[in-house]
Amino acid sequence: MKAEAFTSCKATQAMIEKTSREGVTTVFHRVREKKTCPFGSGGTCCRLCYMGPCRVKDDGQDAGVCGATAETIAARNFCRMVAAGAAAHSDHAREVALVLLAAARGEAPGFEIKDEEKLWAVAQDLGIDPVGKSKNQLAEEVALKALTEFGQQEGELSFVRRAPQKRQEVWRRLGIIPRGIDREIVEMLHRTHMGVDQEYVHLMLHGMRTALADGWGGSMIATELQDILFGTPVPIRAKVNLGVLKPDHVNIIVHGHEPLLPELILLAVRDEELLAQARAVGAKGINVAGICCTANEILMRKGVPVAGSVLQQELAIATGAVEAMVVDVQCIMQGLGQVARCYHTELFTTSSRARLPGVTHLEFDHHRGLEVAKEIVRRAIARFPQRRKVEIPVEEMDLIAGFSHETIKYILGGRFRASYRPLNDNIINGRIRGVAAVVGCSNPRVRFGDLHTTLVRELIANDVLVLVTGCAAINCAKEGLLVPEAAEMAGSGLREVCEAVGMPPVLHCGSCVDNSRLLIAATEIVKEGGLGEDISEVPLCGCAPEWMSEKAIAIGQYFVASGVTVGFGVAFPTTGSAKLSEFVFGGMKDYVNAHWFYEPDPVAMARTIIAHIDAKRKALGIDV
Ligand code: SF4
Numbered sequence: 165m166k167a168e169a170f171t172s173c174k175a176t177q178a179m180i181e182k183t184s185r186e187g188v189t190t191v192f193h194r195v196r197e198k199k200t201c202p203f204g205s206g207g208t209c210c211r212l213c214y215m216g217p218c219r220v221k222d223d224g225q226d227a228g229v230c231g232a233t234a235e236t237i238a239a240r241n242f243c244r245m246v247a248a249g250a251a252a253h254s255d256h257a258r259e260v261a262l263v264l265l266a267a268a269r270g271e272a273p274g275f276e277i278k279d280e281e282k283l284w285a286v287a288q289d290l291g292i293d294p295v296g297k298s299k300n301q302l303a304e305e306v307a308l309k310a311l312t313e314f315g316q317q318e319g320e321l322s323f324v325r326r327a328p329q330k331r332q333e334v335w336r337r338l339g340i341i342p343r344g345i346d347r348e349i350v351e352m353l354h355r356t357h358m359g360v361d362q363e364y365v366h367l368m369l370h371g372m373r374t375a376l377a378d379g380w381g382g383s384m385i386a387t388e389l390q391d392i393l394f395g396t397p398v399p400i401r402a403k404v405n406l407g408v409l410k411p412d413h414v415n416i417i418v419h420g421h422e423p424l425l426p427e428l429i430l431l432a433v434r435d436e437e438l439l440a441q442a443r444a445v446g447a448k449g450i451n452v453a454g455i456c457c458t459a460n461e462i463l464m465r466k467g468v469p470v471a472g473s474v475l476q477q478e479l480a481i482a483t484g485a486v487e488a489m490v491v492d493v494q495c496i497m498q499g500l501g502q503v504a505r506c507y508h509t510e511l512f513t514t515s516s517r518a519r520l521p522g523v524t525h526l527e528f529d530h531h532r533g534l535e536v537a538k539e540i541v542r543r544a545i546a547r548f549p550q551r552r553k554v555e556i557p558v559e560e561m562d563l564i565a566g567f568s569h570e571t572i573k574y575i576l577g578g579r580f581r582a583s584y585r586p587l588n589d590n591i592i593n594g595r596i597r598g599v600a601a602v603v604g605c606s607n608p609r610v611r612f613g614d615l616h617t618t619l620v621r622e623l624i625a626n627d628v629l630v631l632v633t634g635c636a637a638i639n640c641a642k643e644g645l646l647v648p649e650a651a652e653m654a655g656s657g658l659r660e661v662c663e664a665v666g667m668p669p670v671l672h673c674g675s676c677v678d679n680s681r682l683l684i685a686a687t688e689i690v691k692e693g694g695l696g697e698d699i700s701e702v703p704l705c706g707c708a709p710e711w712m713s714e715k716a717i718a719i720g721q722y723f724v725a726s727g728v729t730v731g732f733g734v735a736f737p738t739t740g741s742a743k744l745s746e747f748v749f750g751g752m753k754d755y756v757n758a759h760w761f762y763e764p765d766p767v768a769m770a771r772t773i774i775a776h777i778d779a780k781r782k783a784l785g786i787d788v
C-alpha cells in the first residue's frame with residue numbers, strides 16, 4: 165500500500181508502512197475496503213422506522229414508505245447529527261461541572277480551583293454575586309448553577325447574554341434561544357422521530373437552537389469550568405508528532421476529550437515512588453503525550469507534548485513504544501483494541517460511558533481519581549520490559565499553543581491595555597484582512613492533514629489571521645505553522661503584525677469544546693467597535709476541510725447560527741436533497757445572515773473564504 169497516497173506526514177507514512185509490513189490493520193487499511201453509500205452520504209437514507217429503511221431519490225416523485233421526501237429525510241438526519249454532537253460536548257461539560265462541585269466541597273483529591281479570576285467572571289455571567297464568598301463557596305455555587313443549565317425547562321441559557329445584543333435579537337426573533345441544554349437535545353430527537361416534525365426549515369431552525377445550546381451552553385460551560393479548575397491557557401511552547409514518544413521512557417498516551425483524569429496522571433508521574441519503579445525496570449523516566457482533544461487540553465495548559473491527531477491513534481501504538489493508552493470519550497476508534505493486542509500496550513477505557521470489547525476498564529471516579537491515575541502509571545511501568553520491536557518516527561515539531569481569547573487580548577493589546585482594539589485596528593487598516601477559524605477532524609477519505617495545511621498556507625499568505633482548534637490545530641502544528649517563524653509565510657501585513665508581537669500567524673485556541681472561545685473572541689471584536697454591531701458583519705469565516713464527526717456538524721451549525729459562514733470539505737450530508745442544500749448553502753442567510761458552503765478543494769476553499777472576508781470588508785467600508 166502506498167503510504168504517500170494518504171498524507172504527506174512522514175511520521176504517519178512510516179507507521180502505515182510498518183503496520184502493513186506487520187499485518188496490522190488500521191483506519192488507513194480499512195478505508196480502502198469501505199465504499200461510501202451515496203444515499204447515506206448525501207443524507208437521504210432514512211432508517212428512522214422499520215417500515216423502511218428507505219433510500220430516497222431526489223426527483224420530486226420518490227418518497228419513503230411514510231411519504232417522507234428527500235429534504236425531510238436529509239434535514240432529520242442532519243439535525244440528529246447536531247443533537248448527537250451537542251450531546252457529546254454537553255455531556256463532557258456535565259462531567260466537568262460535577263468534578264468542580266466535588267472539588268469545591270473537598271471531595272475530589274487532586275483537583276482544586278486554579279483560576280479565581282475566571283471563577284469570578286463566570287460567576288457574574290451566571291448571575292451569581294461573588295462578593296464576600298470564599299473560593300470554594302463560589303465554585304460550589306457556580307457548579308450548581310452550571311448544572312441547572314442542563315435541566316432548565318424555560319427561559320434562556322445564561323451565556324447567551326454574552327453574545328452581541330444584535331445577535332441575541334436575531335435569535336429572539338426566530339424563537340431559537342436555547343431554554344435548557346438537555347431540553348433542546350431531547351426535543352431534537354423527539355422531532356426527528358418517525359411521524360413528528362416533517363417540514364425541513366422548521367426542523368433546521370430547531371437544529372440551530374440545539375446547536376446554540378452546545379456553543380453558548382455545553383461547550384462554553386466545559387471550557388470555562390475547565391479553565392477554573394486547571395487554569396486559563398497562556399502561550400506555551402511544546403512539541404508535536406509521533407517523534408515525541410521517547411525510546412528510553414515509559415510512554416503513556418492520553419486520548420479522547422476530557423482532561424480530568426489526564427491532569428491527575430500528570431500529577432502521578434511526578435510521584436517519586438513511581439519514578440523509582442520506572443527506573444527499576446530500566447526506563448529513564450515516564451513520558452506522557454496526548455492524542456486528539458485530550459492532547460489539546462493538556463497542551464494548552466501544561467505544554468504536554470502531542471503525539472498526533474485522530475488518525476494517528478492506532479499508529480502511535482504501532483511504534484511499539486507505548487506502554488499504556490488511556491481513553492475516555494469521543495473519537496476513540498474500536499480498532500485500537502485490535503492494534504493494542506498486536507503490541508505490548510495496555511489500553512484502558514476509563515469513562516463509565518465508554519467501553520471497548522476486550523479492553524481493560526479502570527473507571528475514573530473523581531472521588532478517588534488520583535488512585536486510578538497511579539494504578540494506570542504502575543501498570544504502564546510493568547509493561548515496559550515487554551517491549552519488542554520499537555520504531556519511533558523521528559518527526560517532531562515545535563509549536564506555541566495557549567491562545568485563549570483572554571490571551572489574544574493580552575498579546576495584541578499588551579498587559580496594560582489588554583483589549584481587542586489593536587486587532588480591530590489592524591483589520592480596519594487592512595494589515596489583517598480578516599480572521600478564519602480552521603477547525604475539526606481529519607478523515608482518511610481525503611489526504612490526511614494536507615487539506616488543513618494547504619488551506620492555512622493560502623490563508624496566511626493572503627493576510628488572513630488563522631485560529632485553529634481540534635485536530636486541525638495538531639495537523640497545522642506538525643507542519644510548523646504554529647511558531648512565530650511561520651510569519652515568513654504570511655502576507656506582508658499579517659507578517660508585520662506577527663513580528664511586532666512575536667506571535668504565530670496561526671493561533672492554537674484549544675480543543676473541540678474550545679470552539680466556544682472563538683464565539684467569545686468574535687463577540688469581543690464586535691464589542692470593541694468599528695467592525696459592525698453583529699458577529700455576521702465581522703470579516704470572519706469558519707471551516708472544517710477534513711471533518712468527520714457529528715460534533716463537527718454541531719459546531720458548524722452553532723457558528724452559522726451565530727452569524728459566521730462556515731465551509732466544510734470531504735462530503736456534505738445534505739447534498740442528496742437540492743431543496744435542503746439550497747437552504748443550508750443560501751436560504752439560511754435570510755434567517756441568521758450566515759450560511760454553510762461545501763468545497764472539497766482546499767485552495768478553492770481558501771479563495772471562497774477570502775472572497776467572503778472581502779465582501780464583509782466592503783460592506784463595512786474598509787476595503788482598503
Ligand atoms: Fe422510511 Fe418514513 Fe420510516 Fe424513514 S420514517 S424509514 S422514510 S418509512
Ligand code: MSK
Pocket residue numbers: 421456457474494495603604605606633634635636675676712713715716
Ligand atoms: S478530536 S471531534 S477528530 S477535531 Fe476533538 Fe479531532 Fe474531530 Fe475528534
